[in-house]
Every structure is written in structure tokens, then in C-alpha cells.
Amino acid sequence: MQTLRAFSDKAGATGLMLALFATLFAFQPIANAQEEEGAKGDDYMPEYSRRGADECMRCHGDDESAHLNAIFEGPHGVMADERTPFGGNQCEACHGPGGDHAGRVGFGEERPPMPAFGPNAPWSEERENQICQDCHTEQKHGFWEGGTHQRQDVGCADCHESHVRRDPMTVASTQSDGCLACHTQQRAQVHRAFAHPVRHGEMSCASCHEPHGAPNEAMLSSPTVNQNCYQCHAEKRGPFLWEHAPVPEDCTLCHRPHGSNNPAMLTRRSPLLCQQCHSRVGHAGIGRSTDDLPGRNPSAFLLGQSCTNCHSQVHGSNHPSGSLLSR
Ligand code: HEC
Ligand code: HEC
Ligand code: HEC
Ligand code: HEC
Ligand code: HEC
Ligand code: HEC
Ligand code: HEC
Ligand code: HEC
Ligand code: HEC
Ligand code: HEC
Known part of the structure; x- marks a missing residue:
């Protein structure tokens, strides 16, 4: 048993070495071949940039990119807190290593994209989710896996905004708008004459649902519909x-x-x-003719x-x- 394990470990290590060699030596041709297909995939792993965010801001610090800067005022931008992206690899903590992207690009050549979170990013959504989940382990070990959103390929970044001071999803008054962008049927319903005060922001979708997944019907935060209602309408129990x-x-x-x-x-x-x-039939006092x-x-x-x-x-x-x- 033990020898087997040692053997397979070695095989694993060899595989890793091979992969490393492949990227080191065969990188350019492979990258070019795959670029033509439009995707480098999750294996795309360039070097990190040399100067981190300073390097990025060289090009992304102009007026055109000003909307990105709000991230410095949000919970991700706290440099003194080493748990945050800016306490570590900074922009690249989320976007993946940007050595290629930030590097020199020859005349007429296209700038390689950042690995993650861009319109042209080669990493899969699953790989992108992992980046967030590596820090947000609660959203990893909870019921995310197998939940309806995970199965329907709704990614963390489909709901959460990163380049903002305050993520609208985490604010009750703005959260529903984010959900209703996809859930058009519910959008119509919450605007009907009689509804929970969701559209006024007094309640949010997360008052009843667990957007990260739950083992209950309709991802409700309680095991049954009624238990969910009793949380606020206890007198009906x-x-x-x-x-x-x-x-x-x-x-x-x-x-x-x-x-x-x-x-x-x-x-x-x-x-x-x-x-x-x-049935009306047989009810005391109910008329049985059109007189009624x-x-x-x-x-x-x-x-x-x-x-x-x-x-x-x-x-x-x-x-x-x-x-x-x-x-
Ligand atoms: C917490 C993770 C995170 C960090 C840190 C982060 N980004 Fe982003 N970035 C995202 C996500 C997610 C998107 C996709 C669009 C969105 O949801 O806001 C994005 C989109 C972008 C885009 C393309 C979209 C656009 O509006 O132009 C650029 C450029 C960008 N980021 C640059 C940066 C730079 C530069 C830094 C460092 C100063 C940085 N990002 C730090 C998560 C992050
Ligand atoms: C030398 C200039 C330069 C540097 C340095 C640079 N970028 Fe960019 N970046 C660009 C340009 C130009 C684009 C637009 C590319 C395009 O539209 O094809 C871009 C686009 C992006 C995008 C969107 C990518 C996509 O999929 O379309 C992201 C995300 C991004 N940059 C992040 C970063 C981060 C993070 C850094 C630092 C590691 C960085 N950039 C450093 C010039 C630069
Ligand atoms: C390097 C670690 C790291 C990465 C990567 C990261 N985060 Fe965070 N995130 C943090 C920390 C630390 C906080 C602040 C937590 C606190 O104050 O308790 C935070 C806060 C948040 C919050 C709460 C925001 C608020 O306004 O209260 C959300 C939502 C969030 N992150 C989503 C994401 C998403 C989505 C991604 C991927 C695009 C991501 N994070 C990537 C570390 C990270
Ligand atoms: C369907 C939309 C949606 C998706 C997808 C989603 N979230 Fe959230 N997330 C929310 C909402 C809504 C809240 C606020 C919950 C609340 O108000 O109780 C939230 C809260 C958070 C918070 C703040 C801490 C907390 O638990 O309240 C973090 C961190 C977070 N999400 C990370 C993630 C990560 C990582 C992923 C991807 C694995 C993800 N989210 C996917 C909607 C979503
Ligand atoms: C990017 C699109 C998107 C966003 C944003 C989104 N959802 Fe969904 N959601 C889906 C898809 C796709 C499904 C599966 C098909 C369906 O039921 O409509 C789904 C399913 C659901 C379900 C049914 C779960 C089940 O098991 O039957 C609930 C409840 C739900 N979403 C709540 C939310 C809430 C709450 C938010 C905001 C915090 C949200 N969604 C944001 C796309 C989205
Ligand atoms: C008062 C509690 C409550 C609130 C608030 C709430 N829901 Fe629901 N939702 C439910 C219940 C209960 C069900 C399952 C039973 C049903 O629809 O008949 C459900 C079902 C769903 C479904 C699945 C529908 C289907 O046909 O399978 C979606 C999607 C959904 N909700 C989205 C949302 C969104 C988006 C919001 C915020 C605008 C929201 N819900 C707010 C209680 C709530
Ligand atoms: C998070 C708390 C909360 C949950 C959970 C909740 N409700 Fe409500 N409900 C409210 C609030 C707040 C009101 C508005 C009361 C008002 O307007 O005075 C309300 C109003 C109502 C009303 C309308 C009252 C009226 O006079 O028009 C009905 C019916 C109702 N809820 C049924 C339900 C049902 C059924 C469920 C479970 C699917 C549920 N509620 C879950 C908080 C909740
Ligand atoms: C047999 C149908 C029926 C069922 C099942 C039912 N209700 Fe009602 N509910 C009504 C009717 C009819 C009204 C309006 C008449 C009234 O004001 O009592 C009402 C009114 C309400 C109201 C607003 C007025 C008040 O009494 O507070 C709330 C809140 C409410 N229901 C919650 C619930 C909850 C929670 C459940 C599940 C535990 C539930 N209802 C199950 C028929 C029903
Ligand atoms: C989903 C089906 C359903 C709906 C809708 C419903 N009921 Fe009932 N109701 C029942 C059942 C089942 C019983 C129990 C019958 C029994 O024990 O023989 C009952 C019992 C009753 C009783 C007690 C009489 C008895 O025989 O025990 C009255 C009165 C009553 N219902 C009135 C109403 C009224 C008024 C409404 C509309 C607001 C209503 N019901 C809606 C299913 C329903
Ligand atoms: C004018 C008052 C009144 C109205 C309105 C009324 N009921 Fe009744 N209902 C009664 C009375 C009184 C009894 C008891 C009759 C008896 O003991 O024979 C009763 C009995 C019942 C029973 C029990 C029947 C049985 O056979 O044991 C049900 C179920 C019921 N009603 C449902 C309804 C429904 C449904 C409606 C609306 C279509 C309704 N009631 C409207 C007064 C009313």
C-alpha cells in the first residue's frame, strides 16, 4: 500500500515536472496555436508582473480607467490587511499572473489578455470562481457545489462587483436589482399590487433565499417553505x-x-x-339558483x-x- 502511494506520488511529481518543462520550452508555439482557437485554457500560467499594481497602473491609471479605482476604497483594497488582495498579489490576486499582459508587445502584435476576469480572459469560469473561493472558504465549503447557481454556471462575478466601493449585492436596497436582472419572472411579480416590500429595499431576496446554494427547495434558507415563513410570521405557526x-x-x-x-x-x-x-354544494344557506x-x-x-x-x-x-x- 505504502509503496504504491510513494510510487504514485512520484508519478504525480514527474507529471508536474513534465508539465513545467512543457510550459517552459514549448510555451510559445502552444500558446500561439491555442490563441488561434481563441482560448489558452486553465493551464495558461505566465509569470507575475514585476511591480504589481504599480505596473498595472502605468497603463490603467488614466482617466479612461478611473472607474476601476473604487476598488481601493472597498474591503479588497486594504493594504494593511494581508488577507485582502492588496495585502498580497494586488491586482493579480484576482486577475492571475500578468507578466505577459504587462510586458512589452511588438508592433502589430496583440497584447495577451490577463488570465482571469476580462472579456477575453482564457481561464474558465470554474477556475475564476476558485480564485474567489481560495480566500472566501465559506463560499467553498458551504452548499455552493451542487447548488442551482453553480450547476447553471452562474459565477461569483456574475453577481458580485469588484471594482466598487460597496458591492451592491451586499446592500439590501440594491441587491434585488442584481438578482432581477436574470430573474425576469420574479421581477414582474415583485412589482404587482401586493408584494413583500422587496422593491422598496426593506427586504431582499436573501431574506428568504441562500444565493450561494442550500439543500432546500428553491434554495430557501429554511428546510421547508413554512419554516421560512414562520421566521417572520410566527403567529401563523x-x-x-x-x-x-x-x-x-x-x-x-x-x-x-x-x-x-x-x-x-x-x-x-x-x-x-x-x-x-x-364545494358549494351542501353549504348551509347557499342559494342554488341564479338568485344568488x-x-x-x-x-x-x-x-x-x-x-x-x-x-x-x-x-x-x-x-x-x-x-x-x-x-
Ligand atoms: C477582488 C478581485 C479583483 C481585484 C483585486 C482586481 N480586479 Fe479587476 N476585475 C475583477 C473582476 C471580477 C472583473 C470583471 C468585471 C467586474 O465584475 O467588475 C474585473 C475587471 C477588470 C478590468 C476590465 C473591465 C473594465 O471595466 O475595464 C480591468 C481593466 C481590471 N479589472 C483591472 C484591474 C486592475 C488594474 C486591478 C488592480 C489595481 C484590478 N483589476 C484588481 C476583479 C478584481
Ligand atoms: C503596457 C500597458 C499595460 C499594462 C502594464 C497593463 N495593462 Fe491591462 N490592458 C492594457 C490594454 C491596452 C488593455 C486593453 C486590451 C484590449 O482591449 O485588447 C488592457 C486590458 C486589461 C484587462 C481586460 C482584459 C480582457 O480580457 O480584455 C484587464 C483585466 C487588465 N488589463 C488588467 C491588467 C492588470 C491586472 C495589469 C497589471 C498586472 C495590467 N492590466 C497591466 C494595457 C496594459
Ligand atoms: C486575496 C484574498 C481575496 C480574494 C482573491 C477575493 N477576496 Fe473578497 N474579500 C477578501 C477579504 C479579506 C474581505 C474582507 C472581509 C472582512 O472584512 O471580513 C473580502 C470581502 C468580500 C466581500 C464582502 C464585501 C462587502 O462589501 O462587505 C465580497 C462580496 C467579496 N469579498 C467577494 C469576492 C469575490 C466575488 C472575489 C473574486 C472575484 C473575491 N472576493 C476575491 C479577500 C479576498
Ligand atoms: C446569485 C448571486 C450570487 C452568487 C453567484 C454569489 N454570491 Fe456571494 N453573495 C450574494 C448575496 C446576495 C450576498 C449577501 C448575502 C446577504 O445579504 O445575506 C452575498 C455575500 C457574499 C459575501 C459576503 C459575506 C457573506 O457571506 O455575507 C462573500 C464573501 C461572497 N458572497 C462571496 C461569494 C463567492 C466567493 C461566490 C462564488 C463562489 C459568490 N459569492 C457567488 C450573491 C451571490
Ligand atoms: C447571471 C444570472 C443570475 C443572477 C444574477 C441570479 N440568478 Fe438565480 N438563477 C439563475 C439561473 C440560470 C437559475 C436556474 C434556472 C431558473 O430557475 O431560472 C437560477 C435559479 C435560482 C433559484 C431557484 C433555485 C432552485 O433550486 O429552484 C433561486 C431561488 C434563485 N436563482 C435566486 C437568486 C437570487 C436570490 C439572486 C440574487 C442574489 C439570483 N438568483 C441571481 C441565474 C441567475
Ligand atoms: C418572502 C420570501 C421570499 C422572498 C423575499 C423571495 N422569495 Fe423567491 N421563493 C420563495 C419561495 C417560498 C419559493 C418557492 C415556492 C414558490 O415559488 O411557490 C421561491 C421560489 C423562487 C424561485 C424559483 C421559482 C420556480 O418557479 O422554481 C426563484 C427563481 C426565486 N424564488 C427568486 C427570487 C428572487 C430573485 C427574489 C428577490 C427579488 C426572491 N425570490 C425573493 C420565497 C421568497
Ligand atoms: C424576512 C421576513 C419575512 C419572511 C421570511 C416572510 N415574510 Fe411575509 N411579510 C414580511 C413583511 C415585512 C411584510 C409586510 C408587512 C407590512 O406591510 O406591514 C410581509 C407581508 C406578508 C403578507 C401580506 C400582508 C398583507 O396585509 O398584505 C403575506 C400574505 C405574507 N407576508 C406571507 C408570507 C409567506 C407566505 C411567507 C413565506 C413564503 C412569508 N410571508 C415570509 C416579512 C416576511
Ligand atoms: C387556505 C388558504 C390560506 C393558507 C394555506 C394560508 N393563508 Fe394566509 N391568508 C389567507 C387569506 C384568505 C388571507 C386574507 C384574509 C385575512 O386577512 O385573514 C390571508 C392573510 C395572510 C396574512 C396577512 C394578514 C394577517 O393575518 O396577518 C399573512 C401575513 C398570512 N396570510 C400569512 C400566511 C402564512 C405565513 C401562511 C402559512 C403558514 C398562510 N398565510 C397560509 C389564506 C391562507
Ligand atoms: C388547499 C385546499 C384548501 C383551501 C384552498 C381551503 N381549504 Fe378549508 N379546508 C381544507 C381541508 C383539507 C380542511 C379540513 C377538512 C376536514 O377536516 O374534513 C378544511 C377545513 C375548513 C373549514 C372547517 C370545516 C371543517 O369541515 O372542518 C372551514 C370553515 C374552511 N376550511 C374554510 C375555508 C375557507 C373560508 C377557505 C378560503 C379562504 C378555505 N377553507 C380554503 C382545505 C382547503
Ligand atoms: C354567511 C356566513 C357564511 C359565509 C359567507 C360562508 N359560510 Fe361556510 N359556513 C357558515 C356556517 C354557519 C356553517 C355551519 C353550517 C352547519 O353547521 O351546517 C358553515 C360551514 C362551512 C363549512 C363546513 C361544512 C360542513 O359541511 O361541515 C365549510 C367547509 C365552509 N363553510 C366553507 C365556506 C366557503 C368555502 C365559503 C365561501 C364560498 C363559505 N363557507 C361562506 C357560514 C358561512
């Missing part, structure tokens, strides 16, 4: 003497969490809401709150005689 069966089962049987055009974000208005499950239609003999069944005129405790009742959810 009960316990009730008289439960209404669908309530502990799933709030979304009656409510649309992102918004609806019906009051209280209901999926439909009463009586239709209730009549999905309850509104305008002719408007009844409490159709007016105002409709069924909830009488059955007002739809979420459950604690009254000794509340079995009909009416008190």
Missing part, C-alpha cells in the same frame, strides 16, 4: 385548537411569496380560492371578503367553538 389543514401544509397553497394582484398576495380571490377545495348571483340577490358569499366574512380565522382558531374557523 400556532399551535391552534382548530387547525385549517392546508395552512401547516404549505402557505403557498394560498399565497404567492413574490407578489400577486390579489390582496394579501393570494393566489386567487375568495370565493374561488376556497372553492378550489370546498351578484346584482340580483347579492349574498355574503360573494360580497367583500366573501367566505372570510364568516370564516375569518383562515389560519386557525383558538376559540373553543372555532371549529368552523369563524371566531
Whole structure:
């Protein structure tokens, strides 16, 4: 067993050496061949630049690049903190080694791109994510892997902005805009007449969802839909003497969490809401003729709150005689 392990280690080391030799000696031709295909891939590993950010600012310090400078005022720009990019490899901590890119380029030649985070960057998105995750281990060891966003190739930089003083994703009032850029269906919903106060920034998508992945339905931050709702609407949990069966089962049987055009974000208005499950037939006092239609003999069944005129405790009742959810 041990010999085997030692052997395979050696094989690994040899492989590494070979790869190193390949890059050292065969680098130019390979790079050129792959450049023609438009991608050098994750193996592209030039030298680091000699003077770090100073080197970059030589060319990226002009007015045209001024929008990049906000990074120096954000949490990534704290030079005194060696955990941050600017406490270490600076620009290249994120963009990868820039020796080729910052180097001399012959007349008529194209400047090689930085390895990561540029429109022409050769590294894959997965490799780019790793750069962020090497420092942000929580987003690595959490549920990121296998989460819906990871599986759909949504990268860290699709949500997070780096060249800003404050990343809009981490601010409740601006976060939803970032999410809704992709989630157009939810964009329509949160702008309906009755919705959680998301568009006003009092709540954010992350009040209910875990954008980095969660092992729950719809990446909710709680194991079930109802547990999620109870976090803020605890009074709906009960316990009730008289439960209404669908309530502990799933709030979304009656409510649309992102918004609806019906009051209280209901999926439909009463009586239709209730009549999905309850038949009119046999209900005390319900007319069975057209006399019951509104305008002719408007009844409490159709007016105002409709069924909830009488059955007002739809979420459950604690009254000794509340079995009909009416008190
Ligand atoms: C925390 C990681 C990080 C650091 C540090 C960083 N960048 Fe960036 N940079 C990015 C990401 C991510 C993008 C892609 C666009 C975006 O999301 O903002 C980017 C985009 C760019 C772009 C191309 C887009 C544009 O708007 O022109 C340039 C040029 C650039 N960075 C230069 C730099 C320079 C120069 C430095 C050092 C002063 C630096 N970056 C430091 C993450 C970083
Ligand atoms: C000698 C000038 C020069 C230096 C030094 C330089 N850059 Fe650039 N950089 C450019 C130019 C020019 C472009 C635009 C290239 C283009 O549009 O093809 C660019 C583009 C970029 C981009 C976008 C790349 C892409 O995929 O299109 C990034 C990111 C970047 N630079 C980062 C850096 C970083 C980080 C450094 C320091 C290690 C650096 N640059 C040093 C001239 C320079
Ligand atoms: C060299 C390490 C390093 C790299 C690389 C790095 N970060 Fe950071 N990041 C930090 C540190 C350190 C902080 C500040 C943490 C703190 O203050 O607790 C930070 C803060 C953040 C924050 C919080 C911002 C805020 O306003 O509160 C976000 C979001 C973030 N990073 C995303 C990213 C993304 C996305 C990438 C990749 C493009 C990245 N980081 C690359 C070290 C890094
Ligand atoms: C779908 C959008 C999205 C993606 C993709 C994403 N994030 Fe985030 N991230 C957020 C949001 C939203 C927050 C703010 C969470 C909050 O308000 O509770 C956040 C917060 C953070 C923070 C601040 C600390 C914290 O946990 O609150 C860091 C660091 C971070 N993300 C890193 C990453 C890294 C690394 C990746 C890639 C592996 C990544 N994020 C991918 C949306 C995203
Ligand atoms: C770059 C585009 C993009 C951004 C930005 C984005 N998402 Fe997504 N999201 C997707 C894709 C693609 C899917 C998978 C297909 C779908 O369900 O629409 C998805 C799926 C989801 C799902 C369903 C998960 C499941 O398992 O059913 C939730 C919830 C979600 N995103 C929340 C968010 C939140 C919250 C934000 C902002 C913090 C956000 N998304 C930002 C692209 C994005
Ligand atoms: C009050 C809690 C809550 C808030 C706030 C919230 N969601 Fe949801 N979201 C849910 C629940 C619960 C589900 C799953 C059940 C459903 O949609 O019927 C869900 C499902 C989703 C899905 C998957 C939809 C599908 O059809 O599979 C996406 C995508 C999504 N939400 C995106 C967002 C975005 C983007 C935001 C911010 C604008 C947001 N959500 C805010 C509770 C919430
Ligand atoms: C993070 C806290 C939070 C979570 C989680 C949450 N809500 Fe809310 N909910 C609120 C707030 C805040 C309001 C607005 C209250 C107001 O306007 O007075 C609200 C309002 C409502 C309303 C409308 C009340 C009205 O009078 O129109 C309904 C219905 C509702 N929530 C259902 C749900 C459901 C269903 C869930 C689970 C999918 C849920 N909520 C999860 C905070 C939350
Ligand atoms: C059988 C349908 C039904 C189910 C299931 C249901 N609700 Fe409701 N909900 C209603 C109706 C009808 C109203 C409006 C009548 C009213 O004001 O009580 C309402 C109103 C609300 C309101 C706003 C008024 C108030 O009472 O605070 C909140 C918040 C709410 N529901 C939360 C929830 C939560 C959380 C769940 C899941 C635990 C849930 N609902 C399950 C039918 C339902
Ligand atoms: C998703 C299906 C569903 C919806 C929607 C629904 N209910 Fe119910 N309701 C039930 C079930 C199941 C019971 C329990 C029936 C039983 O125990 O025989 C029940 C019980 C009741 C009871 C108690 C009477 C009894 O027989 O125990 C009343 C009253 C009631 N519902 C009224 C309403 C009203 C009013 C609405 C609309 C606001 C409504 N329900 C919406 C499924 C639903
Ligand atoms: C005018 C008041 C009133 C209105 C409006 C009303 N109900 Fe009732 N409901 C009652 C009374 C009273 C009973 C008890 C009848 C009995 O004991 O025979 C009852 C009984 C019920 C029961 C239990 C039936 C059973 O057979 O045990 C259900 C379910 C119910 N109603 C659903 C509804 C639905 C759904 C609506 C709206 C379409 C509605 N109710 C509208 C007064 C009302």
C-alpha cells in the first residue's frame, strides 16, 4: 500500500515536472496555436508582473480607467490587511499572473489578455470562481457545489462587483436589482399590487433565499417553505385548537411569496380560492339558483371578503367553538 502511494506520488511529481518543462520550452508555439482557437485554457500560467499594481497602473491609471479605482476604497483594497488582495498579489490576486499582459508587445502584435476576469480572459469560469473561493472558504465549503447557481454556471462575478466601493449585492436596497436582472419572472411579480416590500429595499431576496446554494427547495434558507415563513410570521405557526389543514401544509397553497394582484398576495380571490377545495354544494344557506348571483340577490358569499366574512380565522382558531374557523 505504502509503496504504491510513494510510487504514485512520484508519478504525480514527474507529471508536474513534465508539465513545467512543457510550459517552459514549448510555451510559445502552444500558446500561439491555442490563441488561434481563441482560448489558452486553465493551464495558461505566465509569470507575475514585476511591480504589481504599480505596473498595472502605468497603463490603467488614466482617466479612461478611473472607474476601476473604487476598488481601493472597498474591503479588497486594504493594504494593511494581508488577507485582502492588496495585502498580497494586488491586482493579480484576482486577475492571475500578468507578466505577459504587462510586458512589452511588438508592433502589430496583440497584447495577451490577463488570465482571469476580462472579456477575453482564457481561464474558465470554474477556475475564476476558485480564485474567489481560495480566500472566501465559506463560499467553498458551504452548499455552493451542487447548488442551482453553480450547476447553471452562474459565477461569483456574475453577481458580485469588484471594482466598487460597496458591492451592491451586499446592500439590501440594491441587491434585488442584481438578482432581477436574470430573474425576469420574479421581477414582474415583485412589482404587482401586493408584494413583500422587496422593491422598496426593506427586504431582499436573501431574506428568504441562500444565493450561494442550500439543500432546500428553491434554495430557501429554511428546510421547508413554512419554516421560512414562520421566521417572520410566527403567529401563523400556532399551535391552534382548530387547525385549517392546508395552512401547516404549505402557505403557498394560498399565497404567492413574490407578489400577486390579489390582496394579501393570494393566489386567487375568495370565493374561488376556497372553492378550489370546498364545494358549494351542501353549504348551509347557499342559494342554488341564479338568485344568488351578484346584482340580483347579492349574498355574503360573494360580497367583500366573501367566505372570510364568516370564516375569518383562515389560519386557525383558538376559540373553543372555532371549529368552523369563524371566531
Ligand atoms: C477582488 C478581485 C479583483 C481585484 C483585486 C482586481 N480586479 Fe479587476 N476585475 C475583477 C473582476 C471580477 C472583473 C470583471 C468585471 C467586474 O465584475 O467588475 C474585473 C475587471 C477588470 C478590468 C476590465 C473591465 C473594465 O471595466 O475595464 C480591468 C481593466 C481590471 N479589472 C483591472 C484591474 C486592475 C488594474 C486591478 C488592480 C489595481 C484590478 N483589476 C484588481 C476583479 C478584481
Ligand atoms: C503596457 C500597458 C499595460 C499594462 C502594464 C497593463 N495593462 Fe491591462 N490592458 C492594457 C490594454 C491596452 C488593455 C486593453 C486590451 C484590449 O482591449 O485588447 C488592457 C486590458 C486589461 C484587462 C481586460 C482584459 C480582457 O480580457 O480584455 C484587464 C483585466 C487588465 N488589463 C488588467 C491588467 C492588470 C491586472 C495589469 C497589471 C498586472 C495590467 N492590466 C497591466 C494595457 C496594459
Ligand atoms: C486575496 C484574498 C481575496 C480574494 C482573491 C477575493 N477576496 Fe473578497 N474579500 C477578501 C477579504 C479579506 C474581505 C474582507 C472581509 C472582512 O472584512 O471580513 C473580502 C470581502 C468580500 C466581500 C464582502 C464585501 C462587502 O462589501 O462587505 C465580497 C462580496 C467579496 N469579498 C467577494 C469576492 C469575490 C466575488 C472575489 C473574486 C472575484 C473575491 N472576493 C476575491 C479577500 C479576498
Ligand atoms: C446569485 C448571486 C450570487 C452568487 C453567484 C454569489 N454570491 Fe456571494 N453573495 C450574494 C448575496 C446576495 C450576498 C449577501 C448575502 C446577504 O445579504 O445575506 C452575498 C455575500 C457574499 C459575501 C459576503 C459575506 C457573506 O457571506 O455575507 C462573500 C464573501 C461572497 N458572497 C462571496 C461569494 C463567492 C466567493 C461566490 C462564488 C463562489 C459568490 N459569492 C457567488 C450573491 C451571490
Ligand atoms: C447571471 C444570472 C443570475 C443572477 C444574477 C441570479 N440568478 Fe438565480 N438563477 C439563475 C439561473 C440560470 C437559475 C436556474 C434556472 C431558473 O430557475 O431560472 C437560477 C435559479 C435560482 C433559484 C431557484 C433555485 C432552485 O433550486 O429552484 C433561486 C431561488 C434563485 N436563482 C435566486 C437568486 C437570487 C436570490 C439572486 C440574487 C442574489 C439570483 N438568483 C441571481 C441565474 C441567475
Ligand atoms: C418572502 C420570501 C421570499 C422572498 C423575499 C423571495 N422569495 Fe423567491 N421563493 C420563495 C419561495 C417560498 C419559493 C418557492 C415556492 C414558490 O415559488 O411557490 C421561491 C421560489 C423562487 C424561485 C424559483 C421559482 C420556480 O418557479 O422554481 C426563484 C427563481 C426565486 N424564488 C427568486 C427570487 C428572487 C430573485 C427574489 C428577490 C427579488 C426572491 N425570490 C425573493 C420565497 C421568497
Ligand atoms: C424576512 C421576513 C419575512 C419572511 C421570511 C416572510 N415574510 Fe411575509 N411579510 C414580511 C413583511 C415585512 C411584510 C409586510 C408587512 C407590512 O406591510 O406591514 C410581509 C407581508 C406578508 C403578507 C401580506 C400582508 C398583507 O396585509 O398584505 C403575506 C400574505 C405574507 N407576508 C406571507 C408570507 C409567506 C407566505 C411567507 C413565506 C413564503 C412569508 N410571508 C415570509 C416579512 C416576511
Ligand atoms: C387556505 C388558504 C390560506 C393558507 C394555506 C394560508 N393563508 Fe394566509 N391568508 C389567507 C387569506 C384568505 C388571507 C386574507 C384574509 C385575512 O386577512 O385573514 C390571508 C392573510 C395572510 C396574512 C396577512 C394578514 C394577517 O393575518 O396577518 C399573512 C401575513 C398570512 N396570510 C400569512 C400566511 C402564512 C405565513 C401562511 C402559512 C403558514 C398562510 N398565510 C397560509 C389564506 C391562507
Ligand atoms: C388547499 C385546499 C384548501 C383551501 C384552498 C381551503 N381549504 Fe378549508 N379546508 C381544507 C381541508 C383539507 C380542511 C379540513 C377538512 C376536514 O377536516 O374534513 C378544511 C377545513 C375548513 C373549514 C372547517 C370545516 C371543517 O369541515 O372542518 C372551514 C370553515 C374552511 N376550511 C374554510 C375555508 C375557507 C373560508 C377557505 C378560503 C379562504 C378555505 N377553507 C380554503 C382545505 C382547503
Ligand atoms: C354567511 C356566513 C357564511 C359565509 C359567507 C360562508 N359560510 Fe361556510 N359556513 C357558515 C356556517 C354557519 C356553517 C355551519 C353550517 C352547519 O353547521 O351546517 C358553515 C360551514 C362551512 C363549512 C363546513 C361544512 C360542513 O359541511 O361541515 C365549510 C367547509 C365552509 N363553510 C366553507 C365556506 C366557503 C368555502 C365559503 C365561501 C364560498 C363559505 N363557507 C361562506 C357560514 C358561512
